Amino acid sequence: MTGTTPSSADEIDALFRGAIRSGQLGDGERLPTVRQTARDFCVAQATAAKAYKSLERDGLIVTRTAAGTRVAPGASRAPQSVIEHARALAEASEEELITLGDTIAILRAVWRTDATQMPT
Amino acid sequence: MTGTTPSSADEIDALFRGAIRSGQLGDGERLPTVRQTARDFCVAQATAAKAYKSLERDGLIVTRTAAGTRVAPGASRAPQSVIEHARALAEASEEELITLGDTIAILRAVWRTDATQMPT
DNA sequence: AATCTTGTGCTACTTTTACAGCACAATGCT
DNA sequence: AGCATTGTGCTGTAAAAGTAGCACAAGATT
Numbered sequence: 001m002t003g004t005t006p007s008s009a010d011e012i013d014a015l016f017r018g019a020i021r022s023g024q025l026g027d028g029e030r031l032p033t034v035r036q037t038a039r040d041f042c043v044a045q046a047t048a049a050k051a052y053k054s055l056e057r058d059g060l061i062v063t064r065t066a067a068g069t070r071v072a073p074g075a076s077r078a079p080q081s082v083i084e085h086a087r088a089l090a091e092a093s094e095e096e097l098i099t100l101g102d103t104i105a106i107l108r109a110v111w112r113t114d115a116t117q118m119p120t
Numbered sequence: 121m122t123g124t125t126p127s128s129a130d131e132i133d134a135l136f137r138g139a140i141r142s143g144q145l146g147d148g149e150r151l152p153t154v155r156q157t158a159r160d161f162c163v164a165q166a167t168a169a170k171a172y173k174s175l176e177r178d179g180l181i182v183t184r185t186a187a188g189t190r191v192a193p194g195a196s197r198a199p200q201s202v203i204e205h206a207r208a209l210a211e212a213s214e215e216e217l218i219t220l221g222d223t224i225a226i227l228r229a230v231w232r233t234d235a236t237q238m239p240t
Numbered sequence: 241a242a243t244c245t246t247g248t249g250c251t252a253c254t255t256t257t258a259c260a261g262c263a264c265a266a267t268g269c270t
Numbered sequence: 271a272g273c274a275t276t277g278t279g280c281t282g283t284a285a286a287a288g289t290a291g292c293a294c295a296a297g298a299t300t
Contacts, residue, residue, distance in 0.1 A: 008257075014221075018229030021222050033276060044259045049278070066267030066276050078226060079216040085209040086227045089202070096199040100231055101134075102141050104224055106198060107206045109138030111220050128287075153246060164289045169248070186246050186297035 012041055012051035020060050022086070023077040031061065031069045132161055132171035140180050142206070143197040151181065151189045 019025045038048040093103040139145045158168040213223040
């Protein structure tokens with residue numbers, strides 16, 4: 001799970017969000033404590049807590065004060081088709097030596113410009 | 121082109137980067153002036169300029185001082201396979217009502233976790 | 241040559257974000 | 271009941287990013 005080196009709350013948010021929705025973190029599975037996450041990513045507790053808050057607002061996790069934080073029931077795993085397409089895109093990009101950043105930018109660009117428009 | 125409402129330099133960077141690499145902005149095509157972009161996105165000139173600088177550092181655009189900014193020759197358009205896979209992913213996500221943010225998070229999660237690892 | 245356009249480079253100010261460090265409340269565990 | 275764990279909520283401080291406004295230099299345009 002810990003591979004990159006995020007710094008901001010948004011990046012930590014995105015990291016867990018991705019882990020949950022891709023199925024790497026299963027339903028009901030426990031997340032590291034806020035303090036642990038803060039240590040892992042070398043950020044202040046407040047920053048890690050902020051990320052968790054954001055995930056909770058979106059219903060991805062459930063926190064009980066002394067019992068820790070767990071993946072919300074049903075929040076895990078986006079539909080298989082999405083995950084498979086994401087895998088396919090990642091594979092294609094790496095094969096063509098396209099950066100993750102560029103790949104995301106391309107994805108943003110074609111978002112809402114695909115099914116409706118078919119140029120050329 | 122102007123559809124979303126970015127605010128930071130990074131978002132503007134990503135927007136143009138995506139437009140270029142997806143082929144929406146063709147080779148040699150001219151970008152709006154820095155001032156125009158600043159107006160379009162309601163940001164300071166310095167912020168828009170910063171985004172352009174970043175794109176130039178990556179060789180995606182070429183700026184000549186009074187002639188404006190143009191897409192660098194050869195910078196446009198990532199390989200077709202990548203674009204097609206991006207389109208497919210976008211389509212799948214929208215069909216399943218998955219957010220763009222979540223889709224990006226999933227993509228990040230499976231990045232470098234596909235071809236090499238095949239769990240289950 | 242004169243003028244307009246455009247990217248760049250300032251300065252000073254404001255806002256946002258993250259930091260450190262601690263204290264508290266809720267809860268599980270023994 | 272007592273204690274450790276864990277999320278939360280402070281405080282004040284520091285760093286990063288954005289803003290506004292202007293001035294300048296390099297070219298293009300006429």
